Amino acid sequence: MNPRLQQLRTLLHEEKLDAIFVSSLPNIFYLTQFSDFTTFDRDGFVLVTNNNQYVFTHGIYQEAVAKKVKDYILIPIKRENPISKSLKDIITKEKITSLGIEAFDLKVDEYERLLKEVDKNIVHPTHLIQKLRIKKTAEEIQAIKKACRLGDKAFSAILEKIRVGITEKELAFEMELFIKQQGADISFPTIIAFGPNASNPHHVPTTAKLKANTFVLMDFGVKLHNYCSDMTRTVFFGTASEKQKKEYQTVYTSQEKAINKIKSLIANPKSLIKANEIDLIARNYILSQGYPDMPHSLGHGIGLDLHEAPRLTPLTDEVLTDGDVFSIEPGIYIPGKFGIRIEDLFAIQNDTLITLTKAQSNFIEL
């Protein structure tokens, strides 16, 4: 028996749910290891009850699902056998009185259509599978590590491409080209931001051309065998002033302080690693040096999704423990002037903080 199904059923019991209707692709992959459903259509769903597990899919996927998803009952979706009817039949047959749904994923009209014949009083939103996904197995950490290795290589390759006159778009394209040439995919659209453009943490690459003496921010990620990497580097193109070096060093030290705090807490088995405390150590250091507050959280979990639990934010009550994989990514952003961010991925494994991204992060002048 698939150990994830066992864990899921334990959690179902704890959350007082008899079943969960799974619609999100990463969660379907997590349970079934089937990754052929597309992101632009609803090609399949999974239902896990106390007694059985089902996969619903359309005609064109039935052959592949039957072959690859062996321990699930395959229910073909047909006009005369819509999911709403199958769901109702299973609920009746298995006497389900409490059904979890993925309200973060299901659209309002899908909810109405798919659950048309289901008594809405038994339906409850749940993030149960995300909870399960927080703690990564050694195999999963290994998969993320491999994606990070490729990200390190992509960073080395892209440094060679940085030259006067290249545009943000061209540099982003070179980055994505390198990643895809290695047989991987990108985990999100690459952010390349020159100088003041980097003051928007979500900057979309433009046709702005690179000039001398400016920061170049690169935020990019690899998706390899369904697992994501994520890394940001900010290098200086030209010769930096003392002021610019101090700006970079402030971000670097901020990250270092967060890392050291986690390490010292791990060393003391009695202490909890509170995610909000880690955020505040990095955040407050930047504030203490006279820079504005970061407009984003210090870090996020990562795995099958680019952003998942745990969150390193000032307001969370999450605690970091073994099996967590997350980013630490402090930044300074001055509108109209510049933006600097350094982002690395870390795992806590066997009571050790492991750095998954290895590319050089101390100050680089090109």
Added chain:
Amino acid sequence: MNPRLQQLRTLLHEEKLDAIFVSSLPNIFYLTQFSDFTTFDRDGFVLVTNNNQYVFTHGIYQEAVAKKVKDYILIPIKRENPISKSLKDIITKEKITSLGIEAFDLKVDEYERLLKEVDKNIVHPTHLIQKLRIKKTAEEIQAIKKACRLGDKAFSAILEKIRVGITEKELAFEMELFIKQQGADISFPTIIAFGPNASNPHHVPTTAKLKANTFVLMDFGVKLHNYCSDMTRTVFFGTASEKQKKEYQTVYTSQEKAINKIKSLIANPKSLIKANEIDLIARNYILSQGYPDMPHSLGHGIGLDLHEAPRLTPLTDEVLTDGDVFSIEPGIYIPGKFGIRIEDLFAIQNDTLITLTKAQSNFIEL
């Protein structure tokens, strides 16, 4: 005044809605021409009432939105000023008694959160902006035509890359590389399918290597300035048998019959071009030649979305008229054997059926 807002207000009146809350990115772009919001986060929303139009966005987009979306009232999203509260205030102030929402786009949990303070009895799902988007302006048809031109070029370029031993993945990569090198994006992940793999219309490229004497199906699209193209070509790599030529010719003739039917109906101003009739003409021709029924519809509208109205399916009651842009894409699929599909895009403009994709579609042996 933005003419789209005027048209939208006319439709709001017809649908007995006082306002529409717009969440989908293509619809936000359609109304505001603002395309910087990302697909992986909820960066902004639009609300159009009878009297005003609003755009809601987070801190990092405020500068860009203020600059580019001039005739909208900008409402910053802040912790102390959530959308739910702003919505409630506007509903009260403007005496809104009927609010449209995009149930096809909004997630169940977003619905609960964003409309928390809104009386649910006044909320109604609507596809109003999609209805508006069906009829393309000359500028929009021109934009789709440009995307198609680039698709034609990509097809020519990719023919040069087809050789023994290349994998489906590699060929898909070359296709996407060419499109991105031209400064465009892809409108969906490229499908490359060799031989029997093409019997799944949604095939995901594998590491299968190309061998001689097999069909190569290529389904790909360009996204240029937010508008999509979509084209499928199936070429023969090697020397085709008479049987294989007949299979291809059947798909070709099926498409031709659909095209000729539309042309003859346009020529007669009294006749309606019923989309289901067009589907059935192509579908039934394939059946009449002894091949199995197509497992998909004959065609779909296209524009800001890859798939939008009108739909050319057996069960639709849609009628094709001036301003429609759509695909015609018949196919034959024999599991374990082969798949052939030919897809072109067409527009009806000034009572003429215009072919937007120009790449050769009669039988090609390489």
